[in-house]
Amino acid sequence: MELKIYFTKDDEHFIVDYNVIANPFATSLADFLYLDFSQDDAWSHTFFSGVDISQLSAAKKKQLIAEATALQKRLGTLFDAVFDAIHTEHTMQEKLAWYSQARDIDPRFSFSDLTIRYERMQPDLYPKSIEEIAEFFVRECLRRELRFRRCKSCGKYFALTGYSNTEYCDRLFGNSDKTCKEAGAVRLYRTKIIADPKIQAYNRAYKKRFAWIKYKKISKEAFYDWSERARVQRDRCLAGEITLEDLEKWLREN
Ligand SMILES: [Zn+2]
Numbered sequence: 001m002e003l004k005i006y007f008t009k010d011d012e013h014f015i016v017d018y019n020v021i022a023n024p025f026a027t028s029l030a031d032f033l034y035l036d037f038s039q040d041d042a043w044s045h046t047f048f049s050g051v052d053i054s055q056l057s058a059a060k061k062k063q064l065i066a067e068a069t070a071l072q073k074r075l076g077t078l079f080d081a082v083f084d085a086i087h088t089e090h091t092m093q094e095k096l097a098w099y100s101q102a103r104d105i106d107p108r109f110s111f112s113d114l115t116i117r118y119e120r121m122q123p124d125l126y127p128k129s130i131e132e133i134a135e136f137f138v139r140e141c142l143r144r145e146l147r148f149r150r151c152k153s154c155g156k157y158f159a160l161t162g163y164s165n166t167e168y169c170d171r172l173f174g175n176s177d178k179t180c181k182e183a184g185a186v187r188l189y190r191t192k193i194i195a196d197p198k199i200q201a202y203n204r205a206y207k208k209r210f211a212w213i214k215y216k217k218i219s220k221e222a223f224y225d226w227s228e229r230a231r232v233q234r235d236r237c238l239a240g241e242i243t244l245e246d247l248e249k250w251l252r253e254n
Pocket of ligand 1: 151152153154155156168169170171180181
């Protein structure tokens with residue numbers, strides 16, 4: 001099976017036996033970092049689309065896993081030091097120069113003499129190894145000055161294309177059918193509700209009242225009775241039946 005890889009402005013293309021696999025650019029590079037080779041589905045990653053895993057001997061497979069695991073580690077240090085979108089005060093070229101010279105970085109990703117063909121307008125790669133695939137991507141990311149960010153939800157790197165203030169990735173979140181981005185949006189919505197001034201007014205009054213129990217200013221029973229009535233007022237306020245001022249007045253006077 002011969003594998004050919006090329007990039008367009010937005011996408012990466014892997015062509016094997018006339019089949020084209022297309023993903024948003026650099027998706028496969030970022031995903032490669034997190035492959036778990038104890039799981040069979042790791043082999044369905046596009047980096048291995050030129051390899052027929054079922055035809056590999058146990059020894060060859062073991063060797064490929066060792067190679068891929070070592071590559072993951074080298075790419076990991078490169079992502080942390082160069083591609084991570086934190087510290088934007090330095091250019092990627094500056095970071096790369098620092099990364100290449102730093103003595104305490106181990107293992108480090110290094111560049112080879114990659115043979116890239118130019119058949120059309122864009123460069124094509126016929127990779128001989130997964131290292132070459134990774135390097136092809138790394139070079140292109142550097143050329144595009146593409147930065148990556150750790151997803152706020154799953155902690156994995158994702159490429160900052162398009163809206164660069166995105167904080168969540170498009171991977172599926174845990175075992176759900178939602179992506180981190182969709183799950184993140186739900187979470188943001190929840191934090192917004194908690195920050196609602198009506199709920200805050202109720203929460204403040206609730207805490208104050210609750211402390212009164214300790215100082216024996218109010219009995220537990222009276223407190224629970226009050227909090228039940230206060231919740232009714234809060235919900236009326238959330239439903240728009242009374243204003244925030246009405247609610248605050250009620251909370252002060254009851
Ligand atoms: Zn994520």
